[in-house]
Amino acid sequence: MRTAHRVETVRQAEQTLISRLPDGTLMHRAAAGLATACANLLGKVYARKVVLLVGSGDNGGDTLYAGARLSRRGAAVTAILLTPDRTHQQALTAFTRAGGRTTTPDNAQHTLKQADLLIDGVVGIGGRGGLRPPATDLIRAAEHHHVPIVAVDLPSGVDADTGEVHGEAVHATLTVTFGTHKPALLIDPAREHAGVVHLVDIGLTLPPPEAEALQHPDVSALLPHPGATSDKYRRGVVGIAAGSNRYPGAAVLAVAGALRGGAGAVRYTGPATAEVLARFPETLISDKGPKHAGRVQAWVVGPGAGDEQAPVSEVLALDDVPVLIDADGLRLADPGAVRRRTAPTLLTPHAGEAAALLGVTREEVESQRLWAVRELASRYRATVLLKGATTLIADAEGPVRVNPTGTPWLATAGSGDVLSGLTGSLLAAGLPARDAGSVGAYLHGLAGRYAADGAPTTAYEVAEALPTAWRDVTG
Numbered sequence: 257m258r259t260a261h262r263v264e265t266v267r268q269a270e271q272t273l274i275s276r277l278p279d280g281t282l283m284h285r286a287a288a289g290l291a292t293a294c295a296n297l298l299g300k301v302y303a304r305k306v307v308l309l310v311g312s313g314d315n316g317g318d319t320l321y322a323g324a325r326l327s328r329r330g331a332a333v334t335a336i337l338l339t340p341d342r343t344h345q346q347a348l349t350a351f352t353r354a355g356g357r358t359t360t361p362d363n364a365q366h367t368l369k370q371a372d373l374l375i376d377g378v379v380g381i382g383g384r385g386g387l388r389p390p391a392t393d394l395i396r397a398a399e400h401h402h403v404p405i406v407a408v409d410l411p412s413g414v415d416a417d418t419g420e421v422h423g424e425a426v427h428a429t430l431t432v433t434f435g436t437h438k439p440a441l442l443i444d445p446a447r448e449h450a451g452v453v454h455l456v457d458i459g460l461t462l463p464p465p466e467a468e469a470l471q472h473p474d475v476s477a478l479l480p481h482p483g484a485t486s487d488k489y490r491r492g493v494v495g496i497a498a499g500s501n502r503y504p505g506a507a508v509l510a511v512a513g514a515l516r517g518g519a520g521a522v523r524y525t526g527p528a529t530a531e532v533l534a535r536f537p538e539t540l541i542s543d544k545g546p547k548h549a550g551r552v553q554a555w556v557v558g559p560g561a562g563d564e565q566a567p568v569s570e571v572l573a574l575d576d577v578p579v580l581i582d583a584d585g586l587r588l589a590d591p592g593a594v595r596r597r598t599a600p601t602l603l604t605p606h607a608g609e610a611a612a613l614l615g616v617t618r619e620e621v622e623s624q625r626l627w628a629v630r631e632l633a634s635r636y637r638a639t640v641l642l643k644g645a646t647t648l649i650a651d652a653e654g655p656v657r658v659n660p661t662g663t664p665w666l667a668t669a670g671s672g673d674v675l676s677g678l679t680g681s682l683l684a685a686g687l688p689a690r691d692a693g694s695v696g697a698y699l700h701g702l703a704g705r706y707a708a709d710g711a712p713t714t715a716y717e718v719a720e721a722l723p724t725a726w727r728d729v730t731g
């Protein structure tokens with residue numbers, strides 16, 4: 257599991273540890289890890305030109321200590337001091353003693369242009385708002401000259417706790433972060449700025465995180481596995497109430513996802529019976545709607561549903577069955593009925609649908625994803641899976657799950673329908689809503705990568721790649 261903590265939590269953990277350690281120990285641990293990561297990126301250190309962008313706080317201090325280490329290994333290191341009178345003094349002394357040189361922002365353009373590496377020590381967890389001049393121009397120049405940038409703790413300019421970006425921010429090749437990830441390193445739009453993220457352990461003891469991202473072993477442990485005594489009913493039956501005369505394909509794709517999600521059987525109800533059976537003869541068909549469909553351990557309602565209200569209301573009234581609501585179903589669901597449910601409810605909006613539910617613009621959702629998913633979870637008293645470049649899964653409380661596996665190739669019509677069927681199937685197999693959502697998004701993202709393999713793919717191919725993704729995770 258990859259975990260991320262808020263700034264306040266990091267500072268508390270730091271204080272507890274600092275009181276037991278000699279002065280400066282944590283900063284030296286951070287700087288050592290940073291210097292090693294920079295050396296690895298450079299390949300060879302001797303005679304390489306390294307430029308440090310040094311701000312007024314401890315983030316600049318880490319950077320200077322790391323610069324001192326690189327200088328001792330033979331690199332030509334120049335520090336651009338953004339606020340010379342507020343530079344970390346001990347670190348600056350160590351840096352100059354190690355042979356490092358300093359310059360001012362006004363004289364730095366030529367040095368920057370020739371650099372093999374720029375280390376961004378403008379701000380870390382103490383930053384507020386976007387980059388300020390003169391850092392803005394210097395970063396722009398480095399990006400213009402394609403100088404690789406290593407961000408110290410965080411790409412300067414991003415909001416550590418939310419992943420929001422207000423103004424300009426560094427685009428790093430590599431971010432070396434200390435003690436724990438910060439939410440901004442997992443959540444877009446900030447995540448896009450971080451590049452590859454490398455965590456340096458500095459010995460912090462931390463409470464439960466604000467955000468977490470599952471990895472292969474976590475997903476493998478959560479996936480349902482049939483045992484010797486399994487039968488199709490014990491493995492779970494997932495009901496799909498989806499599709500309409502206008503959108504029969506959504507039903508086919510949701511069933512395609514559901515058949516590969518670990519449930520023992522898939523039951524379909526809706527107007528696309530012929531299309532579903534033509535593709536998947538193994539589907540059980542019910543023609544009397546969800547209420548009279550027979551045994552079902554979880555329902556998926558909404559993909560391609562058009563304006564068909566009845567199935568949504570019927571499913572929401574089934575108080576002992578977990579329900580996943582997607583697409584048109586989100587618009588048709590009565591919020592009060594969702595809040596009153598006692599069995600788990602999982603809502604799976606994309607940014608546009610989330611915006612409509614929240615009464616804000618799509619841009620607001622996309623720029624404040626953590627807020628949006630938490631707010632929806634709290635308003636609906638449900639679990640919410642917010643789709644997009646980084647898919648987030650949240651309950652009103654507890655760590656937000658961030659899916660690390662997606663690919664932009666998944667932005668293809670119908671791939672959300674596959675996800676809803678797959679995730680519903682995991683719900684039917686007995687996973688709690690948060691786990692079903694995060695495991696579903698993980699497999700779906702991985703299947704998207706397999707299906708695309710660097711070229712356009714289709715929703716149906718994503719569904720077909722799900723067993724490969726499953727084997728990858730468990731193998």
Ligand SMILES: NC(=O)C1=CN([C@@H]2O[C@H](COP(=O)(O)OP(=O)(O)OC[C@H]3O[C@@H](n4cnc5c(N)ncnc54)[C@H](OP(=O)(O)O)[C@@H]3O)[C@@H](O)[C@H]2O)[C@@H](O)CC1
Pocket residue numbers: 266267269270282283286311312313314315316318378379380381382383384385386387388408409410413434435458
């Ligand atoms: N905690 C830990 O466990 C450990 C922490 N460590 C390190 O310490 C870092 C945190 O250091 P920190 O607290 O000194 O804050 P930091 O990020 O340097 O920035 C504060 C300064 O920046 C300024 N400033 C603010 N916004 C700005 C902007 N947009 N653009 C420009 N300037 C801006 C602000 O000044 P002001 O806003 O008042 O002008 C203030 O002076 C942390 O990220 C990690 O690298 C490690 O050494 C080991 C263990």
Ligand SMILES: Nc1ncnc2c1ncn2[C@@H]1O[C@H](COP(=O)(O)OP(=O)(O)O)[C@@H](O)[C@H]1O
Pocket residue numbers: 583606643644645646647662663664665666667668669670671672673674675700
């Ligand atoms: N830029 C992106 N990067 C990664 N995944 C994406 C991106 N854009 C969309 N996706 C994923 O693609 C799927 C699209 O779902 P959705 O918007 O519901 O499409 P549809 O309604 O056509 O089925 C979601 O799983 C979403 O997370």
Ligand SMILES: [K+]
Pocket residue numbers: 315376377378379380407408409410411412
């Ligand atoms: K930084």
